[in-house]
Amino acid sequence: MGKRKPEISDDIAGDETQSAVLDRPTIPPVDEAAERAALERQPTLTKPPGSLGRLEDLAVALAGLTGDDRPDLADATVVVAAGDHGVVDRGVSAYPQAATRAMLENFLNGGAAVNAIADAVGAETLVVDAGISGDPVPDALAVRIGAGTNDASRGPAMTRSDAVDAVEAGVRIAASEAELAGTDVVALGEMGIGNTTIASAVTAALTDASPAETTGYGTGIDDDELAHKVRVVEDALAANGIDAGTGDSTGTLDAGTGDSADTHDALDVLARVGGFEIGVLAGVALGSAADRTPVVVDGVISGAAALLADAIDPAVRPYLLPSHAGAEPAHAIQLDALDLEPLFEYDLRLGEGTGACLALPIYRAACATHREMATFADIGLGRDG
Numbered sequence: 001m002g003k004r005k006p007e008i009s010d011d012i013a014g015d016e017t018q019s020a021v022l023d024r025p026t027i028p029p030v031d032e033a034a035e036r037a038a039l040e041r042q043p044t045l046t047k048p049p050g051s052l053g054r055l056e057d058l059a060v061a062l063a064g065l066t067g068d069d070r071p072d073l074a075d076a077t078v079v080v081a082a083g084d085h086g087v088v089d090r091g092v093s094a095y096p097q098a099a100t101r102a103m104l105e106n107f108l109n110g111g112a113a114v115n116a117i118a119d120a121v122g123a124e125t126l127v128v129d130a131g132i133s134g135d136p137v138p139d140a141l142a143v144r145i146g147a148g149t150n151d152a153s154r155g156p157a158m159t160r161s162d163a164v165d166a167v168e169a170g171v172r173i174a175a176s177e178a179e180l181a182g183t184d185v186v187a188l189g190e191m192g193i194g195n196t197t198i199a200s201a202v203t204a205a206l207t208d209a210s211p212a213e214t215t216g217y218g219t220g221i222d223d224d225e226l227a228h229k230v231r232v233v234e235d236a237l238a239a240n241g242i243d244a245g246t247g248d249s250t251g252t253l254d255a256g257t258g259d260s261a262d263t264h265d266a267l268d269v270l271a272r273v274g275g276f277e278i279g280v281l282a283g284v285a286l287g288s289a290a291d292r293t294p295v296v297v298d299g300v301i302s303g304a305a306a307l308l309a310d311a312i313d314p315a316v317r318p319y320l321l322p323s324h325a326g327a328e329p330a331h332a333i334q335l336d337a338l339d340l341e342p343l344f345e346y347d348l349r350l351g352e353g354t355g356a357c358l359a360l361p362i363y364r365a366a367c368a369t370h371r372e373m374a375t376f377a378d379i380g381l382g383r384d385g
């Protein structure tokens with residue numbers, strides 16, 4: 001068919017299956033016995049049945065996924081993964097790329113919004129350099145896949161082996177005693193100028209939504225810039241042989257690399273239109289789920305990571321927990337695709353893990369009521385008095 005190979009890497013569209021190339025542990029199914037025990041405990045607690053609303057459902061779900069019929073989410077960590085994006089060359093953000101590095105340093109100094117919210121809700125912050133441009137930032141956990149990705153609007157953002165490395169780095173962070181192992185709940189956060197463009201492209205590649213439906217204002221561009229950003233997302237899909245808005249792999253060849261993508265292969269999508277921090281967060285989600293640790297999704301970028309994790313292994317799905325409904329249009333599309341009902345809407349459009357951290361007190365309260373409340377038997381009260 002006269003295809004040319006992608007310029008960046010010949011192995012990017014390799015025919016290995018995802019499970020064959022990714023080194024990661026198996027994700028266990030939900031523990032039905034723990035879930036049943038929690039469900040049976042709920043009506044014994046000193047409140048009219050159902051009166052704690054969704055907190056009751058959350059407690060039962062958390063029992064099933066942690067395998068503990070009285071779950072406790074005492075130790076929480078927000079993982080803030082940073083990466084840079086070549087697509088910023090196309091003028092898609094209101095801010096310069098230098099903001100990624102400056103904010104990474106800000107996270108390490110405790111000065112960002114996510115630091116303040118994590119402190120307020122009692123969560124640790126783990127700052128990860130997944131591949132920002134320039135030199136490594138001292139004190140960040142360095143799993144640098146590269147110094148920023150290539151411009152996805154002109155061809156693959158990274159090689160397939162970079163995509164595998166990014167996801168595996170996240171899996172290792174989840175398994176590491178020094179980092180996430182032993183944490184009761186993980187919140188996903190990120191930083192990377194240009195990454196709402198990338199999240200929009202990933203969402204259009206993995207769902208049936210079009211770039212016009214998945215693309216939003218990000219850090220605050222104007223309407224003309226938004227129209228341009230939509231075109232850049234369209235370019236990214238076209239340059240990578242991804243049919244926009246079909247959620248399907250394409251037979252149509254693009255003008256750019258001449259190679260068609262397999263949108264059923266999440267690693268291929270990550271390689272072509274993704275980012276290093278998004279791959280690392282997908283790996284954190286897969287690795288945490290393998291450990292029965294719930295993973296709270298934040299805004300549109302961690303939402304893209306969650307979509308990728310789910311496409312790599314649908315067994316991750318029960319471990320993904322929603323937080324807020326964000327302002328970026330792709331976010332609602334992602335949550336819908338993952339069947340996640342947001343807990344609240346607070347007009348957040350920041351990322352970093354801020355919304356995911358804000359949700360932690362709700363999840364903790366669901367567990368605390370379930371675990372700590374007295375039963376009707378304890379207080380000697382029956383329905384009939």
Ligand SMILES: Cc1cc2ncn([C@H]3O[C@H](COP(=O)(O)O)[C@@H](O)[C@H]3O)c2cc1C
Pocket residue numbers: 092093094095099103190191192193194195196197217218219220350351352
């Ligand atoms: C100072 C500052 C702090 C941030 N914290 C998160 N983001 C958010 O904005 C970026 C994505 O938006 P876009 O795609 O429009 O560049 C990401 O870094 C995201 O985490 C920030 C952005 C800025 C400028």
Ligand SMILES: O=C(O)c1cccnc1
Pocket residue numbers: 196217218219298299300301326327328331348349350351352
């Ligand atoms: O909704 C988000 O997560 C978001 C929006 C704008 C910029 N960064 C993140």
